[in-house]
Amino acid sequence: MYELGVRRSQEIDVDALANKLNRDNAIALTGAGISVASGLPLGNEVVQGIPLNEFFMFHTWKERPSQAFAAYREILLDWRRATPNRAHQALADARIRVITQNIDGLHRDAGSQDVIELHGNLRELRCLRCDAVFASQLVWKAAVPSCPTCGDQLFPGFILEGDAVRHIARAVEWVAAADYLVVVGTQLAMDPVRQLREIARERGADVIWISAMAEKWVPLLLQPAR
Ligand SMILES: [Zn+2]
DSSP: OEEESSSBSSOOOHHHHHHHOOGGGEEEEEOGGGGGGGTOSOOOSEETTEEHHHHTOHHHHHHOHHHHHHHHHHHHHHHHTOOOOHHHHHHHHTTOEEEEOOOSOHHHHHTOSSEEETTEEEEEEEETTTTEEEEGGGGGTOSSOBOTTTOOBOEEEEOOTTOOOSSHHHHHHHHHTOSEEEEESOOSOSTTHHHHHHHHHHHTOEEEEEOSOHHHHHHHHTOOOO
16 A cells, blocks of 8 residues: 655655546545645534534434534535635546535536445435435425425435445445556544555555645646656
């Protein structure tokens, strides 16, 4: 595994690595660290009376939906000010497929077409009865928005504590067929990203881990071949 971070942990020739990396057969696996240079996540500990850890719990949305949605609207407005940084942009420009743990939607904003959002997306709402997804605009129409189809209360589009991650089968399929796994801004400590890294390793793929300063290293790694 190659690691690029605050310093190079070993003598890595980034130019040589960039030349070797086959963009068509590379997958990026990203976490919170890639969005730091975009100012996310914001450091708010309590929003509209809701501590952030409770914001991600199902019972908060079930038992205190108006308060939960008030917090949701505030966070949505805050996050809307964030824009993709050079790391998101470089991945999009290189047309590298992205598997992300982030719910900020910045990979899509950067123009990435193939993105798996394992934890869902803050800008979507979900009906648990219909299993349908709606744009977040519905939160401006009612204090607690309801499903346009069935009328049930909507829930946020990101996963809540205890939920399974989304699209994991497709993520496994992508990684199992890749020769390069570029891990950006995640410690690989938690499942399922830890498992995805193991799959890449078993396959003998090159794992390139950018542990810090993604906005510097990702563009260097994905610079156009010369
Ligand atoms: Zn519904």
